[in-house]
Amino acid sequence: MIRLAALAxxxxxxxxxxxxxxxxxARVQAFLRPGSDWDPSFGLAILAxxxxxxxxxxxxxxxxRALLPGPxxxxxxxxxxxxxxxxxxxxxxxxxxxxxSPGTALTAVGQFLGDGALFAAAALVGMLLHDLTTxxxxxxxxxxxxxG
Amino acid sequence: xxxxxxxxxxxxxxxxxxxxxxxAALLLVLTGRAMNMSDMFGSLLGGNEGLAAASIAFLAGxxxxxxxxxxxxxLPDAGGGTNVPLVLVAGLLAGFGARLGGTGIxxxxxxxxxxxxxxxxxxxxxxxxxxxxGVVASGWVRSSGVPx
Numbered sequence: 001m002i003r004l005a006a007l008a009x010x011x012x013x014x015x016x017x018x019x020x021x022x023x024x025x026a027r028v029q030a031f032l033r034p035g036s037d038w039d040p041s042f043g044l045a046i047l048a049x050x051x052x053x054x055x056x057x058x059x060x061x062x063x064x065r066a067l068l069p070g071p072x073x074x075x076x077x078x079x080x081x082x083x084x085x086x087x088x089x090x091x092x093x094x095x096x097x098x099x100x101s102p103g104t105a106l107t108a109v110g111q112f113l114g115d116g117a118l119f120a121a122a123a124l125v126g127m128l129l130h131d132l133t134t135x136x137x138x139x140x141x142x143x144x145x146x147x148g
Numbered sequence: 149x150x151x152x153x154x155x156x157x158x159x160x161x162x163x164x165x166x167x168x169x170x171x172a173a174l175l176l177v178l179t180g181r182a183m184n185m186s187d188m189f190g191s192l193l194g195g196n197e198g199l200a201a202a203s204i205a206f207l208a209g210x211x212x213x214x215x216x217x218x219x220x221x222x223l224p225d226a227g228g229g230t231n232v233p234l235v236l237v238a239g240l241l242a243g244f245g246a247r248l249g250g251t252g253i254x255x256x257x258x259x260x261x262x263x264x265x266x267x268x269x270x271x272x273x274x275x276x277x278x279x280x281x282g283v284v285a286s287g288w289v290r291s292s293g294v295p296x
């Protein structure tokens with residue numbers, strides 16, 4: 001049931017990404033590129049998404065638990081550290097260079113666009129590189145293996 | 149008037165962004181999960197089995213979305229001009245950064261800001277700064293005539 005709900009949410013989200021233009025790398029880059037032809041539409045889409053997400057968070061808090069039974073979800077990370085700053089800068093660099101993020105790369109895969117698939121594959125390799133080269137990443141991998 | 153506005157880029161951005169936010173709200177209320185697509189994408193590498201299954205179902209929805217949505221919404225033209233080395237570098241950076249900082253656009257800029265999290269605000273500012281640098285750098289590389 002949880003998987004079905006997640007699949008439906010993914011479909012809805014993907015549709016929203018396409019309709020809004022957020023899935024379009026050129027639109028993302030037009031939002032990030034400074035200059036006179038600045039295109040605010042990506043920001044507008046994010047603002048609209050924040051409003052709906054805010055309502056969802058309020059409702060979820062009022063309900064006190066998820067409507068569907070399932071494994072417990074770890075709480076969101078809090079606190080600000082160097083890893084957050086460095087990770088977000090690196091992430092942003094890749095986002096700006098290509099106009100893709102992992103989510104929009106997957107909708108591009110669904111449109112049979114080669115660069116979406118290329119970005120997604122490279123992002124997986126980047127994640128694996130992180131896990132292999134940092135002590136924290138190696139610890140995560142050990143935990144995964146010991147859990148099977 | 150309203151219909152005219154909806155057919156503009158800004159109108160579509162607000163509508164589509166609203167759908168993305170609705171998807172985040174539904175996922176949270178139904179399953180208790182945060183819609184952090186980069187984090188979900190990372191679960192392709194393994195991790196907590198119970199949580200990963202729903203994440204992968206969501207990602208499948210993203211991939212299937214263009215096929216389902218073109219029944220109602222015509223897909224926008226795919227932008228041409230893939231620069232393979234740039235997309236590869238971008239994917240590596242974004243994947244490494246996402247894992248290092250536990251960061252991503254949807255998780256931080258939509259849900260994080262909707263939660264009024266300071267951590268998310270720092271992440272979003274860093275991603276936008278990185279994004280500006282990335283889009284400027286990719287413009288230089290493209291205009292300097294590196295083979296595409």
